Amino acid sequence: SKVDQLIVGGGIANTFIAALGHPVGKSLVEMDLLDTAKQIMADAKARGAEVPVPEDVVVATAFAADAEAIIRDVADVREDEMILDIGPKTAARYAELIGKAGSVIWNGPVGVFEFDAFGNGTHTLAEAIATSGAFSIAGGGDTLAAVDKYG
Template sequence: PVRLVSNWLDGVEVRPGEVVLCENVRFNHGEKANENDLARRMAALCDVFVMDAFGTAHRAQASTHGVARFAPIACAGPLLGGELDALTKALEDPKRPMCAIVGGSKVSTKLLVLESLYEVVDQLIPGGGIANTFIAAAGHAVGQSLYEPALLDTARQLLDRAAAAGKEIPIPTDVIVAKEVSSTAKARVTRVDSVASDELILDIGPESALRLAKQLSCAGTILWNGPVGVFELDPFAAGTGTIGRAIADSCAFSIAGGGDTLAAVDKYNLGEKISYVSTGGGAFLEFLEGKTLPAVEILESRANG
């Protein structure tokens, strides 16, 4: 068995060949504040610090950033290296055409992702609540659907820029609607311009799903972040399932990342057929936004002397 060590900052006695598990770093005072004293104590415990947690690489904390400053040797582990290689390949030297699916509930939480990806992709596919805002921006009523009126102008600007540049931000032509969000809801397929005032858009329709699947089959690179519907509930799962299977069946270099996306990958058993499944949530998004990840930046700084 692997031994758990609760109080490890003053050192741990380890037998030859033994592996021990140290208690969660979040319990240490000064962890989130990236305090130097704590980072130095951590660094004093090791000869080599290996940063292999891509999912926390966007956090400048004592166990991700500070310890790498003070450890005798600091380097990236295989998972972190693999994540950076895959994302860099997709963003800096993508095989064309490049498609990105960006789903989620709100444009505001992924606005930087949408704007950053717009610059590099050929096709930007909004999904979920984000798509509802674009549907409304295109002039369609969305009933009681989740969308963001304050960002309609932003969505319109992206649509106009895409049209002028010969890029595409496809808006669904049909959607699946219901009057409640539940597994027993009575769902119906309707044209995107025929959503009733008391209905919610909860998935893309079969026509839209098949059209997008056909486009994805011709892609050279695909980035997938976020479902296109409320896939957790069967009445609204078909769109995400169709898109996910199209990505998996494509010959494109494909990356999937983000918590909801990974849940969809698991639900439809797609993991073996997607080129790279990222372990990052916030780190994945910040990399897509073009931000520098603090834990990576310090390793690069150490490597460059």
């Protein structure tokens, strides 16, 4: 009840995507938390807040640095694919929300940024946070590694 926007990406976003009834293929998803994700979105909406969920994603059929990165609408993820990053439309939308924020608490990358083909979402958000006027806190080992990578 303390946030206006709860932006989800990375593995947790898959649970929210699945909670909305979209396919997630071979992606990591916590099926036992689908109802919790639905409740979080409903609670946010009831107080005029939002939990924006990715509208497009970057997928691959293998978890590898050299895997082909394919941009898909969340409704079009195939059974043999896994979501490895947020898509460019989602990254732009999230960056816009960050630009309007008074404060940002960032915990966790939104994609497998260690593989360049799946790092654009995290790079876009890192840049948005760095150039925003918001008070910002970044925490967690993976988040700090992303900050180091993207400056």
